[in-house]
Amino acid sequence: MYVYILGGFLGSGKTSLLMRLANHFSEKGKRVALIVNETGEIGVDGATLKQKGYDAIELPSGCICCTLAGTMQNALKNIANDIDPDIILIEPTGLALPHKVKEIVRSSCIDEDRDVIVGIADIQRFKDLLRQREEFFTRQMQGSDFILINKSDLAGPGEIEGAAEWLSERFPGREIIPVSVKEGENLDKVYGMMME
Numbered sequence: 001m002y003v004y005i006l007g008g009f010l011g012s013g014k015t016s017l018l019m020r021l022a023n024h025f026s027e028k029g030k031r032v033a034l035i036v037n038e039t040g041e042i043g044v045d046g047a048t049l050k051q052k053g054y055d056a057i058e059l060p061s062g063c064i065c066c067t068l069a070g071t072m073q074n075a076l077k078n079i080a081n082d083i084d085p086d087i088i089l090i091e092p093t094g095l096a097l098p099h100k101v102k103e104i105v106r107s108s109c110i111d112e113d114r115d116v117i118v119g120i121a122d123i124q125r126f127k128d129l130l131r132q133r134e135e136f137f138t139r140q141m142q143g144s145d146f147i148l149i150n151k152s153d154l155a156g157p158g159e160i161e162g163a164a165e166w167l168s169e170r171f172p173g174r175e176i177i178p179v180s181v182k183e184g185e186n187l188d189k190v191y192g193m194m195m196e
Contacts (some may be wrong), residue, residue, distance in 0.1 A: 002195040003082065003105050003112045005090045006142055007098030008120030009129060013150040016181045017120060018091045024191055025087050033085040035075055038064045072101070073108040081140045087195065093131040099143025116194070121145030123178075126163045138170060140186075146151040146193060153180040 004021065006014045018034065025032045079088060090128070092101050092173045098117045105115050117142075119141045129137050141147060149155075149163050155178075175193070178187040 001085060001088065001110065001112050002095040003088045003090065003091065003110075004194065005101050005105070005117045006120060007096070007101075007117055007144060008094065008150075009093065009122065009125075009133070009137060009140065010059040010094030012122040012123065013093065013118040014091050014094070014120055017148070017150075018072065019119065020181055020184070020187060021089055021191075021194075024187075027193075030086040030181070031083065031196075033079045033083050033088045035072070035079070035088065035090045037090075037096065040051060045122045054192045055056060068145055072104050076105060076110050090164065097140055097143075102143060105144075114195070116145045118190075119174075121148050121149050121163060121167065123149060123151050123159055123163055126159070130166070141167070141171060144171065145168040149176065149178045149188065150181055152178040153183050186194045 006017055008014050015036075018036070022032050022034060039143065076088070079085065088103060090100060090105075098119070102115055102117055121137075123143070147159055147167055148168070152160055160178045165176070167174070167176050177186060177189055179190060181187065
């Protein structure tokens with residue numbers, strides 16, 4: 001079982017990526033379960049996900065990396081025992097620290113083959129985020145196995161290159177991939193880095 005944790009600030013595109021990944025893996029014949037810790041910017045909640053045929057758990061208000069850690073552990077165990085999926089996709093709140101979520105995954109005694117944090121940075125708000133919350137954003141991205149610069153279709157001249165340079169300096173060795181989750185741009189590369 002593979003566990004993918006989608007980390008990124010509010011509005012970065014986590015919910016849209018969650019749906020893209022769920023659809024992709026389902027089309028490949030994989031059994032997918034979802035854990036969502038917020039309603040999401042496009043209004044996808046647990047009930048909506050279930051209507052689409054996904055095994056989904058929506059955790060209540062609070063953060064799964066701190067106040068809801070126990071709830072998260074129980075959800076993971078229940079999913080592993082009751083559903084036995086090939087893949088679990090976790091969308092924490094936009095204020096969560098994904099590496100803390102990964103610690104909870106590892107401490108929950110589920111038998112995962114691999115856990116991966118996918119960091120998501122919003123190019124439209126990248127400069128503002130660095131100006132207002134650089135320390136938090138850096139901590140949020142620090143555990144990422146690779147980082148997506150989302151909304152590349154809306155980027156101005158030089159913005160992607162500037163963001164990629166900043167991210168590469170702070171997170172050496174991590175692959176930085178410009179994408180447009182909404183338009184599907186460059187997602188084949190992302191799928192290729194994940195379990196097929």
